[in-house]
Amino acid sequence: MTKKKAPLPTMEDIVSFLNENPGKVGKKEIARAFNIRGDDRIKLKEMLSEMKRSGQIEKSGLRGKKIIAADGLPELCPCEITGTDSDGELVARPINQSGDAPSPQILITDLGKLRPPPKEGDKVLLKLSAAGKRLFYGAVVRKITAEPNKIVGIFDTTSGKGGRILSADRRLHLEYYVDAAQSKNAKNGDLVLAETASGFSKSKKAKIIEVLGNVKDPKSASLIALHLHGIPTAFTDAALKQAAKAKMPSIANRTDLRDVPLVTIDGEDARDFDDAVFAEPDDDPKNEGGWKLLVAIADVAWFVRPFDALDKCARERGNSVYFPDRVVPMLPEELSGDLCSLKPGEDRACLAVRIKINKNGKILKHKFMRALMRSAARLNYHEVQDVFDGKMPEMNEALKRHLTDFYGAYLALAKAREKRGALEIDAPEREIELNDKGSVSKISVRERLESHRAVEEFMIAANVAAAETLEEKNVPALFRIHEAPSAEKVAALQTFLETLGFKTVKRAKPETADFNKILEQAEGTPKNFMINELVLRTQSQARYSPENVGHFGLALQKYAHFTSPIRRYADLVVHRGIIRALKLGEGGLSDEDGSLNDDFEDLGEHVSATERRADAAERDAEERYLSAYLADRIGERFKATVNGVSRFGLFVVIDDVRAEGLVPVSTLPGDYYVYEEDKHRLFGxxxxxxxxxxxxxxxxxxxxxxxxxxxxxxxxxxxxxKPPKQNVKKYKNQKKHKGAPKNFKGKHKKRK
Known part of the structure; x- marks a missing residue:
């Protein structure tokens, strides 16, 4: 007897089934559950496709084999910590999400028993609860790792037998106890690296694995940041041996650029020189007023081949990390400080690009070449700025002429930048100067010169040329992409700015020009710094990806990092792609070694994560140096600006050294304060x-x-x-809470 054919489920039936079995089912499971057979499976497939197009469902899991209801995630979801929100709360994304749908926002509200708290890049299992459209709250169940947790802290022996470790991570307020046999002979006040027991041990015991030095040593600021963020500091023996044997290539099969007066332009404290520039007027009568640029970049791909010992170390690090007192290089000193550093008067291998632009800065054509160069001078930004300003320092006359041409070419590139409407956010950087003992002697805002912008525009032009070449030749690559900010973030910014009297433009897709108009309105006003910060926070985070979606901030359709292969692994990958695309010799992507078939999506995520890790470590070290600098100024009065508002207090930036700190909500005078997120304020x-x-x-x-x-x-x-009484009245019936708002969590958490 033939089984009766089951009716097809409705779309509502499928959504209900998916919600009952979140993250567990695919097409086969749906067909089995509703007894769908034969030709009806085709109809089911069509129905699921229609549901995906209409936004009712989306793919999930490894390779997108599972299906979930849209806006839904499994209750227990593996996630990766991606950073913090504007209030300092940890945020995460699902690890196995696939497809084109934007990642839902996951706010971690409960760390459970996990200590120390997870940091950016850590993977955790979260128990999720829906809080709104594509918004979830997550409670940490456990960390996804078999390795013991590592902590950095100060060893204290005053408590008696053995000792205890006081964490150097301000997110922690726990002590870890150390038996005398596991103290590694650490002394009171030593800075130590320790392992804590795996799992949820209540004893909070730790074992010291390394004594890093004394906490009073000024160098401890960067040491703490290095170890807290897991920055690799040691090269393998194989990598060091390979670097020691490295030799400069011959001129064979290379263009000879040694007579071209290329110069490097960097800061006074620069530690590696990986780019050199030259410009001259174009003598082509068809390009009147145009320029010929030459950008030469250290040929790191010659020395570091895919999957060799040096490459494995460079790939793990992802980039160099810079601190006030040291640099943790991506490559050993033999390369980063010597053979791959474009030192004046010395022959150096380079990958160079000639770029022809018109008088308005438009790129007309470009050509890459492998070459040998010899830098004519190592200049700093102030020296070049003096030439721009007509001060003419003591300098070779020919070199002055070349720098004058360099300035002319920059002005043309600047026209192109202005025409396309690149974002012009003013984000001043701090400059920390140390004395001979390693202590802070001076903190100032780094000067922003036109010579900085000139070098940047030359680098941007070279990066565009690289991206165009890779796309034209259809070679796998890592593009530097920057997506437009989300509609929700833009709407929130506009709503707030309108309360301040700013005019905003509402459109379906934001444009960089809209943000620039906001910044122009703020320029010269007391709120200028704050508005620039808000516009910056509204932007999405730039990252690396094999899928080119353009660079919103620079208003460019094609962009890839090419100009810093000494310190960025993504640039090295781009060099290898260009070498293959243009058949420029050894060291390119290859079928033979498998580098052409590398997982570029995974690699893009990895180097994006190492970049964020380095940024966080550098920022943490800066904050420790700032605290040390201000430690003997307790009780001093400062002028400041409220730079952030959260449930747990106000973040203020003091005018003196642009240092940021917290005013805890519990210290605010005589009231119970309510956090009004949309208005960015605390309300009594x-x-x-x-x-x-x-x-x-x-x-x-x-x-x-x-x-x-x-x-x-x-x-x-x-x-x-003080608002009208009716506005105050609406808060009267709220249950009052002593000292801090009801939703106040933790102590003195720092916004990142």
């Missing part, structure tokens, strides 16, 4: 007193912790504006 529920983003305040430095990099301030002034 009884008095109506408010503290809001961009407000100018007077603060007293209450605490400086050089070990953790934390700064705490207390307000001297008493907030601004």
């Amino acid at each position: 529920s009884s008095t109506g007193k408010t503290y809001e983003l961009g407000e100018r305040v007077d603060v007293i430095l209450a605490e400086a912790q050089p070990v953790t990099g934390g700064l705490l301030f207390h307000l001297l002034d008493a907030g601004i504006k």
